[in-house]
Amino acid sequence: MAQVPKDEKCPNFSGYIPIEKLDITYSRSSGPGGQNVDMVSTKVDLRFHVETADWLSPEIRQKLMEQHKTKITKDGFLVIRSDKTRFQQMNLADALERLRTLIRMIAIPPKEISPETAEKLRKRREKAARLRLVEKRERSYTKQQRQAPDIDF
Structure with missing residues (x-):
């Protein structure tokens, strides 16, 4: 062989x-x-x-x-x-x-992540979550503006 x-x-x-x-x-x-x-x-x-x-x-x-x-x-x-x-x-x-x-x-063994890279990734995830929440609020506001006003008789 x-x-x-x-x-x-x-x-x-x-x-x-x-x-x-x-x-x-x-x-x-x-x-x-x-x-x-x-x-x-x-x-x-x-x-x-x-x-x-x-x-x-x-x-x-x-x-x-x-x-x-x-x-x-x-x-x-x-x-x-x-x-x-x-x-x-x-x-x-x-x-x-x-x-x-x-x-x-x-x-293949996984690569070691340096503390600097880990911190960058953490900040990137936090920023993405913040932006997602801002976009959700804006979308919610847009949909609220489309609603007819409540009129009580």
């Missing part, structure tokens, strides 16, 4: 996904495409059991289960579908790249 190079940005994941550990199924794609869509199985369903994926580090597996629980089935399989193109191999490549991107986004 060839040595897979490590990624500097993502030290926990090399980018290598063992295809033999994945469950890949093909089916007919939906949508337009003429008779070809009724005959050729181009849609790709790529799934793997997250808990038993020994090719991923335990931290990445845990984060995958937390952050992408809507994509994980009751049986614990992460499912990625692709039917972008009319070609089976291109859809398989797209699904693998999407899985690779998903894992890399989880594996």
